[in-house]
Amino acid sequence: MQAFADPTAYKLKVKRPGSDESRELNVDLLETFNWLIGLSVRHIAARQIFNAAFERDSEKRLQLDGRLKQDASGPYWFRTVSGSTPDGRKTLVIWRKLTGEPEQDNLVLDEWFAKQSCSARDSEFDLIYVNGGNNLENLKTPDALWKVRLIEEDFHRLMFEADGV
Structure with a gap:
């Protein structure tokens, strides 16, 4: 869903009761998603903002030209929430701003993920x-047990699909 490309800019059209008039309201996707999955929040991290330069290697694979650099004016940002679901699964939620360049966005995510030592703490999250x-x-190591899910898929399912239908 393109609407989740910038989690801080999500808007929803809300109809005013008793009229045909509607207005756009900002929706806090982070808090809404926590509520939808029943996350018992342990920690919400501050947003981290980065800049990156890219190059192609001899086999035309995209790679970073240098390192991922913290930069308040950079186009890439990450914000994490950790906690546990009602069934006891330790959960990490990674929010990021997407630039519309999937190959670059994913390379930056991979580098950020490795830099955060998430891979070293594989056993911390389910x-x-x-x-x-x-x-x-x-990026999973052979002994890692965590599973990756798309926020958009579960958000849509939990927010808009009626029970018992």
Whole structure:
């Protein structure tokens, strides 16, 4: 869903009761998603903002030209929420701003994920949610047990599908 490309800019058209008039309201996707999955929040991290330069290697694969650099004016940002679901699964939710360049967005996510030592703490989480297409499953070590899910899919299912239908 393109609407989740910038989680801070999500808007919803809300109809005023008793009229045909509607207005756009900002929706706090982070808090709404926590509520939808029943997350008992342990920690909400501050947003981290980065800049990156890219190059192609000899086999035309995209790679970083240098390192991922913290930069308040950078186009890439991440914000995480950790906690547990009602069934006891330790959960990490990764929110990020997508630029519309999936190959770059995913490379930056992979680098950020490795830099955060998430991979070193594989056993800490049972479930990892992330917005936007990604390839985090490919970063799992053989002994890692965590599973990656798309925020958009569960958000849509939990928000808009009626029970028992």
